[in-house]
Amino acid sequence: xxxxxxxxxxxxxxxxEKLFPHMDQYxxxxxxxxILIEGLKVLDIPLLLTEQYxxxxxxxxxxISVLYAQKPVIEKIAFSCxxxxxxxxxxxxxxxxxxxxxxxxxxxxxxxTAIDLLEAGYQVVVxxxxxxxxxxxxxxxxxxxxxxxxxVISTSESILLELARVAGTExxxxxxxxxx
Numbered sequence: 001x002x003x004x005x006x007x008x009x010x011x012x013x014x015x016x017e018k019l020f021p022h023m024d025q026y027x028x029x030x031x032x033x034x035i036l037i038e039g040l041k042v043l044d045i046p047l048l049l050t051e052q053y054x055x056x057x058x059x060x061x062x063x064i065s066v067l068y069a070q071k072p073v074i075e076k077i078a079f080s081c082x083x084x085x086x087x088x089x090x091x092x093x094x095x096x097x098x099x100x101x102x103x104x105x106x107x108x109x110x111x112x113t114a115i116d117l118l119e120a121g122y123q124v125v126v127x128x129x130x131x132x133x134x135x136x137x138x139x140x141x142x143x144x145x146x147x148x149x150x151x152v153i154s155t156s157e158s159i160l161l162e163l164a165r166v167a168g169t170e171x172x173x174x175x176x177x178x179x180x
Contacts, residue, residue: 003125003152005163009096010040012049012068013081013103013110017058023104023132024139030063032129032156033102035178037067039160040100042174046092050074050081052109079109082116098123100159102130107142114146124151127159 015033020026040047049068051060054075059065065073076084087093099122103110110131114124126146133139147153154162157179164172 001123003098003100003123003159003162005043005045007096008045008098008100008125008163009092010037010045010047010100010102011081011113012037012047012060012064013101013113014050014052014057014105015061015064015103016051016054017061019052019057019104020061022134024134024136025132029104029130029132030061032127034063034067036100036102036127036130036156036160037064039156039175039178040163041067042171042178043160043163045100045163046096048074048087048090048092050076050084050087050103050109052079053077080112080116081109082113082120088120097121098125100125100127102127102156104131105133105138106131107133107138111142111146114151115149118150125159126151126153127156128153129155 023029051073074084074087081087099117114126117124128143143153160175164175
């Protein structure tokens with residue numbers, strides 16, 4: 001099944017100041033997430049951003065928040081984004097059936113959100129090079145579980161090119177520069 005841009009939205013989960021520096025390979029993760037977010041914006045795919053208990057974990061890291069530049073940021077205390085009514089009632093989520101996920105931590109908020117979205121009938125795409133956990137093993141097991149539950153596992157480059165569909169357009173040229 002091809003993933004189509006007109007049916008997709010991006011979900012950026014909890015990339016926050018106090019937790020992010022503890023993620024495995026966080027510098028690479030930051031770069032990949034930025035590429036994904038910029039590419040989704042080029043393709044006019046709407047984005048939603050969550051923050052887990054920002055009073056304790058801080059705001060979204062500046063490198064991501066500057067790319068998001070939309071309101072609102074959806075605050076939550078539940079691990080699954082689906083337990084936050086503001087997210088589930090958002091117009092973007094009501095008008096799209098494919099959710100492209102990046103964020104942290106893979107084995108907690110990302111995993112629980114993916115499972116709940118699948119149960120709610122959404123097609124879930126987990127961008128493997130745009131998620132992480134503190135321990136690589138936790139991420140590995142989470143990705144395996146999400147795949148078993150029915151999520152599509154992709155990479156930032158692969159999903160952006162699939163959404164672009166053709167070469168030769170201005171969108172493709174911009175995405176090509178991003179992924180190089």
